[in-house]
Amino acid sequence: MAPVSVKSGKGNGGGCLILFGLVFAGFGGLFAFFIGKQIAAEVATRQWPEVLCRVERCEVADRETNGNAFTLEVAYRYEFAGRPYASDRYTLSGKSSDRYEDLAMIRKALLAGDGTTCRVNPDNPAEAVIRPEIGKTALIGLVPLIFVGAGVGIMLLGVNILRDKGRKSGATRASLSGSAKKSASAGWKFALLFGFVFGGVGLGVGIPLTLGPIKRMFASRHWVETPCTVIWSTVRRHESQDSDGHTSVTYSVDIFYEYQFDGQTHRSNNYTSLGGSSSGRGGKEAIVDRYPRGAERVCHVNPDIPEQAVLKPGLSPMVLVFLIPFVFAAIGLLVMWGGLRSWMKQRRSRLPAGARFLDDEKSSDATGDGGILSLSPGGGGAVEVAMNAADTGVVEGGGRVFRPGAKRLVMAVGILLFGLFWNGIVSIFVYQVIEGWQNGHGEIFLTLFMIPFVLVGLGTIVFFFYQVLAMANPKPEIVIRPPVLRLGQPMELSWILSGSVSRLVSLKLSIRGIESATYRRGTNSHTSTRVFFHTVVAEVNHVYDIKRGVATATVPADLPPPIKLGNNALRYELRVEGDIPFWPDVSDTFELPLLPPSSDPVDPAT
């Protein structure tokens, strides 16, 4: 059976989970209610009868005449029950956007062809709309429902925990091995639920938010360069308030320009393909200063859809911020994968190897007469675990061979990827901090807050280069005989180093036994390790002895074999350490798959 981890300390998470789930579901429900009301109103418009309508006027009103957003102004006529009517509503709530292009595309669609259709309120025919927006609102309405579902799931988990606690306290003596069954069952379910919510929200937000804009950013590099005239150019200020009442201010570039394409006049306010706002006013003012009102500049126009244009084509650094939802998606998927693995392990390990239940046994030991019920053992934990340990060498030519393999490269690549990710995210905030100080609006708290993150980032860069240098180090090949390694049995270790061995001034081979214990405190997990056994196999300083040699070692028979469980482990490792002056040292470790002492005086392995 797969090891099951159970917290040894006391804990009453049931009540907290119920409260947390209640709040989670409550907020989700509240948002769902308001969105539901909007959806209900829009559902009503979908039921209105559809009639032909003739659009007489459709303009995109710019900000100078209509406030802070572009607004679609439309006027159309229609007939209902034989009587003529007029309306100016595109949707129930009107249509406006910060992007001129979005409204220009709607205008183009409305004015194309001979007419369009609109929906008329049969109870009040003077009320009509051209488009209901139920599609988008319904999709948005799914998001709070996910939170409601997750909140209910968390509450049920809390109820389950409290119920189990009640049962355990009601029992005279709680079962230790019985708790293993219950913990195993609850753990993977929670992981799947949590991972699903996290991953779902991350993908649900990330994919529509980024895929379209990224595709367009690449395409804009090939758009047609076209002369344009700046109508206005300013830095827009956006204010938002968080739950603490703190107001945060961000800024965006707002340049509105006009151009001619294929004999038609078009307008746009896209600076790049990606919009958005960020803190730091100075950089945006510098951009706006390059596009004063009335200036003649060059914009890039999509030849297939001339309503689409940008001043600066290609990728925008803001795209990094838009990738944040994918981090949530990755976390969610990782948690789900962990939950699935746990579930599959349980399914595979439901019966220990070799176990037989009384029913299957069909033993001659009859029930009801007090006879012995015997079963063959399962277990075999130590043997199985040792052989499954990572990097335990390969058996070749009568010995077990250990080589570093691709470990050094994997380590370097791993550090590189982590460093790119870490420094990529940190650099966004560092840029904001530097820009703030340059513009005289430096934030001391943010600056101090970023220091440890910057130090970690610098550390990964240094560590990466250290690993790259270490990859050029000599590589050891260790052969241990006999190939089946047992506690209490002498082992012959022979080594050969390849590469520029002359750089080493000393070489040491040692065997260590290490115990490790992982424990959770809140949401963090900590692993403590401690060396319980250490023996030096060989320590040489002469270049000939460093390049190749032989030594013997024995791990005492009164030590336990290695074992790896969910939270606790014992392992034995062979360490090869070579000192190179003014250079990263040789440092390789290999796990030793030690078996228990042989009970057979003539061990077939030798």
Next chain:
Amino acid sequence: MTLTTEFDNRAYVPGETLRGRVSWPSSGPPPEEVEVRLFYYTEGKGDRDIVVVDSLTIDRPSAPDSRDYAFRLPEDGPFSFSGKLVSLVWAVEAQRDDDGDSAKIDFVYSPTGQELDLYAHDDGNLPKTGIFGG
């Protein structure tokens, strides 16, 4: 619920069979099921791990109020040991029904007949390691 082993406070060595008796009161309603489990678990600084090695289930036991059981212990361990961070303990436990009363007996299982001491060869010069958080 009462659980006993053939020998009290005795250590077991590889290849031996653990024998004993489980009994439940004859008064009151009989249990739906009685399960006897052979398992090992960890104690110490880390969160506990529990591995059930073997088990037997008696469904709807009726007239007898006790049963003898036997488990052959796995030859290759793991064995009982004691360290400064982790200790491994073997036990046999009997439980009635899924959430009912239970009884457990710890025992030592090792090739030396005694709990293995991880630090038996500590000469005071062991290298240091550390704590990793996550």
